[in-house]
Amino acid sequence: MLTRGRAGEPTSDDDAVGPDEEAEPHREPQTAGQRFFGYVRELLLIIVLGLIVSTLLRTFVFQPFEIPSGSMENTLQIDDRVAVQKVSGFKRGDVVVFEDPGGWLPPLDDSQKPSPAHRVLEFVGLAPNTSDQFLIKRVIGVEGDQIICCDVDGRLMVNGRPLDEASYLYSTPDEGTVSPSDVQFQVTVPKGRIFVMGDHRNASADSRCHLADLEVDGSKGDNAFVPTDRVVGVAFARIYPFDRFGGMTRPSTFDAVPDAAEPAPDKPEIEPEGVLC
Numbered sequence: 082m083l084t085r086g087r088a089g090e091p092t093s094d095d096d097a098v099g100p101d102e103e104a105e106p107h108r109e110p111q112t113a114g115q116r117f118f119g120y121v122r123e124l125l126l127i128i129v130l131g132l133i134v135s136t137l138l139r140t141f142v143f144q145p146f147e148i149p150s151g152s153m154e155n156t157l158q159i160d161d162r163v164a165v166q167k168v169s170g171f172k173r174g175d176v177v178v179f180e181d182p183g184g185w186l187p188p189l190d191d192s193q194k195p196s197p198a199h200r201v202l203e204f205v206g207l208a209p210n211t212s213d214q215f216l217i218k219r220v221i222g223v224e225g226d227q228i229i230c231c232d233v234d235g236r237l238m239v240n241g242r243p244l245d246e247a248s249y250l251y252s253t254p255d256e257g258t259v260s261p262s263d264v265q266f267q268v269t270v271p272k273g274r275i276f277v278m279g280d281h282r283n284a285s286a287d288s289r290c291h292l293a294d295l296e297v298d299g300s301k302g303d304n305a306f307v308p309t310d311r312v313v314g315v316a317f318a319r320i321y322p323f324d325r326f327g328g329m330t331r332p333s334t335f336d337a338v339p340d341a342a343e344p345a346p347d348k349p350e351i352e353p354e355g356v357l358c
Contacts, residue, residue: 174335225341
């Protein structure tokens with residue numbers, strides 16, 4: 082049976098609230114202690130979720146690093162912090178962070194090792210990596226590239242194309258711009274490797290300085306070429322100090338470098354033998 086409600090709409094007798102129906106249970110107000118522990122529980126949840134997100138970002142997206150030396154001056158100064166992205170690949174001209182290929186860095190003594198607390202903060206991405214086991218350099222050549230130092234004008238040549246490096250090589254008002262390289266060499270980059278150099282060529286123990294390294298198998302110079310799987314990512318911005326905050330772009334001179342004319346060799350080709358810095 083239908084009846085009329087106050088607004089004239091039909092209602093069912095079954096929907097009417099009778100005097101014997103059970104009322105909604107009364108809720109006791111929370112005590113101060115219960116509210117406090119509720120806030121703490123929510124805060125801990127937010128912190129845990131934040132750490133998870135931070136760790137995922139550090140692992141797969143970007144990571145901060147601290148610059149420990151002057152090998153990339155004036156592009157990067159000692160104690161600068163840079164953000165390194167891991168999403169897209171790198172190209173010639175990019176500044177990359179990479180793990181020590183082996184023997185480029187001396188072993189750490191106890192005084193240089195970060196504290197356990199700093200290690201934890203590094204792991205979750207809340208502190209910059211101090212780069213003790215990492216290096217940062219500019220990619221000059223990728224696999225298959227032939228790099229020659231230097232042409233008649235003292236410029237590096239990559240696949241027959243001279244580089245104009247004036248925009249990033251170290252310079253001072255008194256001494257001018259450093260030479261692209263005082264070491265004469267000709268190399269072909271092997272498969273799966275890159276050839277890197279610092280922007281402050283006179284203060285950078287880069288690929289040039291390892292062309293005569295003796296490997297375990299008796300070969301020379303393999304260690305000069307960084308395996309691509311040891312590259313962490315591309316430095317895309319200076320994030321500290323704030324007066325040096327800004328993006329880092331690939332120099333346009335590398336846009337004109339042609340692809341390698343021949344497939345990359347399995348082993349590096351180095352001339353002359355025994356090149357040293």
